[in-house]
Each structure stands twice: as structure tokens, then as C-alpha cells.
């Protein structure tokens with residue numbers, strides 16, 4: 041039985057985005073993130089991260105550096121009572137022309153196949169227009185948080201925080 045999911049952008053959505061974040065000690069969670077994730081999990085959604093990490097392709101940090109950051113994320117979430125189902129990343133630069141960098145949808149398709157996700161009942165949440173475009177192209181509904189205005193395509197919903205996004209999605 042396919043399950044719905046919430047797919048999150050990482051930087052600027054779940055955690056603050058200092059630009060090319062590469063070390064665990066740089067992780068600062070956005071206010072309300074743990075509460076929002078607990079609400080989604082309780083409602084039966086799988087929780088996954090879909091993130092562009094072009095800093096790897098640019099040589100600014102390594103896959104191992106990123107793995108240490110993701111270990112911190114999972115550790116913090118476990119302490120907060122939240123289980124993350126998966127983290128998918130694109131290591132490429134825009135110039136690489138890959139199919140996995142948002143707004144392309146290869147990572148979403150991979151996540152859907154590996155976790156048996158029902159994308160028609162799933163949501164993408166992100167701050168950037170590329171998150172919204174990827175989510176819509178993959179057949180998800182979308183919520184833009186904290187984000188850039190005037191995205192094309194426009195998000196289905198906008199919210200000022202993840203807790204607001206949870207409230208909107210859970211009654212949608």
C-alpha cells in the first residue's frame with residue numbers, strides 16, 4: 041500500500057541556509073521544525089529530504105562532509121522523536137546538466153520508487169522556486185515557506201513557517 045509523504049528541501053526550509061553548509065556544527069533548525077515533523081508523522085506521512093548539494097560538485101566539501109551533516113540531522117531528529125525515512129541529494133553543479141538537480145525530478149522519482157510513495161497524496165515543501173517546480177513536475181502538491189516570491193509555477197499554498205505549513209496540509 042503506497043504511502044503519502046512530505047518531501048522537504050533541506051537548506052532554508054528545515055535548517056537555516058548559511059550558504060554551502062558543510063559542517064555539523066553549522067546546523068541550526070528553523071523554529072517549529074520538530075513540532076511540524078511530529079505532526080506529519082502522526083498523520084501517517086513518510087518524511088524525506090530532497091536536497092541540491094552543488095557544493096560537492098564545486099569541490100567546496102565532500103560526500104563524507106555531507107554525510108556527517110546528515111548524521112547530525114538524524115541524531116537531532118531521533119532525540120526529538122522523529123524518524124526520517126530518507127535523504128536524497130544531488131551532488132552536481134547546474135553546468136553538469138544532470139537529471140537529479142531540482143527542478144528536475146529524478147531524486148523524487150527515486151524516492152517514490154524506493155519508499156513506495158503515493159505522490160498524488162504527497163507534498164513538497166521548500167523555500168525556493170526550484171523546489172516548487174520539482175514538486176509540481178513530479179505530481180505533488182506544494183507549499184512554499186519563507187520563500188522567494190513570484191515563482192512560476194506558483195505553489196499551491198504559501199506559509200510563513202513549517203508549523204503553519206503543517207496546519208495547512210493537515211486540513212487540506
Ligand SMILES: [Zn+2]
Nearest residue numbers: 130132138140
Ligand atoms: Zn544531479
